[in-house]
Amino acid sequence: MNVAVVAAEAVPFAKTGGLADVAGALPRALERLGARVTLFIPFHRRFLPAHLTVEPTGLHVQVPIGGSLVEGEIHRSRLPGSNVDVYLVDQRDYFDRDGLYQRQGVDFRDNCARFAFFNRAVLEAVRLLDIPLDLIHCNDWQTGLIPLYLKEHYSTQTGPAATGTLFTIHNLAYQGAFPYEQFALLGLDDRLFHWEALEFHGRFSFLKAGLVFADTLTTVSPTYAREIQTPELGCGLDGLLRHRRDDLRGIVNGIDSAVWRPAVEPMIAANYDAATVAVGKPLCKAHLQRRASLPERDDVPLLAQIGRLDPQKGWDLLIEVADELLCRDVQLVVLGQGQPHYHERLDRLAARHPGKLRVFLEFSSTLAHQIEAGADVFLMPSLYEPCGLNQLYSLAHGTVPVVRRTGGLADTVVDATPDNIAAGTANGVVFDDPNADALRDALQRTLSLYNDRQTWSSLIQAGMRADWSWDRSAREYLNLYQHVARRVQVRE
Ligand code: ADP
16 A cells, blocks of 8 residues: 655644644554655755654646746755654745744744645645555645645646545634635635635635545544534534534544653653553652742642644633632643633742742643643543543553543543443543533542542553554554545546
8 A cells, every 4th residue: 555644743743732643643543553654745944853854855846826937955864763754845935934833923924835736746745755645644634735736737647636634623623714715825726716616604614625526534532523524513514514424434533652651751751651640650750849839749649731722622622710729739731832812821820839830831742741740630621622632641651631521532532431430441520511610620620539549540540551653543544545546446
């Protein structure tokens, strides 16, 4: 199986969220299963870590964007710990910036041109490098035009037209929708500005292009696959998704156990596994408390939340209950970056609770690891959550997740009901309603469980001993790739 994975970000080259974790880990897991995988990403030059080498291939591509031909250059690297070739699409005007999609919370005005260019440049690189492909795996709106460009601009003679396409929705709310005035940038026939193709409420949408034209669709959990077919979470695309329901499947993300495993992580204070968590975690907790300038106490429950400061992640619920929560004998550490009003509200909250709450308003992977290892409880009261990785990282670190029953959280966290505790399957605390009362109850339950050391330890063990690695999910993707490739062969 020859597969190209295409994404706008991938660990360790550039990351703003879970998409990068997936795009960095899935190709390696697929390779372990015997697939030949190539990864395509834009060259976000300013985010390249110093230890990685990227070399020019000498290959130049030209892409028509509106009336002009835009030139780019293809660079090459390797995914660390694998033989996966990574091709980085370099275009300095578009990608040599201090943000991937936006600056200070405002989207770049030329995102349509930037990602239309990226989509066509990837197909040109595949053609010119003559990479044999059975399937192109596209991810999120930034890659949504690839299946369409493939159909419109390539034939079996001129390029990779006989390739199957899979489009994965990592978050349906981000649609890459632009006004009609920018449609001409795409180099596509005007007939495609139509409700059965790209048109969406008077604009056109990259995401919709992916949903309409890809051979098959996935999203990152079975529950989210069902939820997006409803008006509540369908973001206006639920009708289309219901129409394509036979081609839509949910595959839960795995976690990269080379990166997110407390037994091997270099940046945490002590390495530990399920057998040594009782010794290792207190050391990590003490280190986190020092780092966060909180009193160094082992007996106090240390709660944490990490994530984009966006309503999706349930920050409003957390902020609503935080004063009450912080009147109790608890500590809370928060790491996040995003909408400025959350920065202000969290800062004010921290000022009211010195010695109990520490807010880090930054993006720091090191700190994210230290928090996962040092905290006792991870809060994820998301309003919706396609898969969620942080609850999986928490489970792997013996940090008990408190989550709302939605999307991938519903598929991965098993509530600590008496029955589930007795069965040894409980690994966290789950609540249903997206309101402060429900979160308050869940926190009350969590703190009671924390004081019952034996039950708490059973929750930790259930999380840590489960297999959250990519292998199972990668196998599901591979089966699907094979299925799609067979269908495409028959079609051709
Ligand atoms: P999403 O992709 O919706 O942002 P996920 O839970 O799937 O949410 O993945 C988020 C990823 O981004 C995790 O790896 C998390 O640790 C990381 N992350 C989010 N915010 C920060 C931050 N401020 N600093 C470091 N890592 C962060």
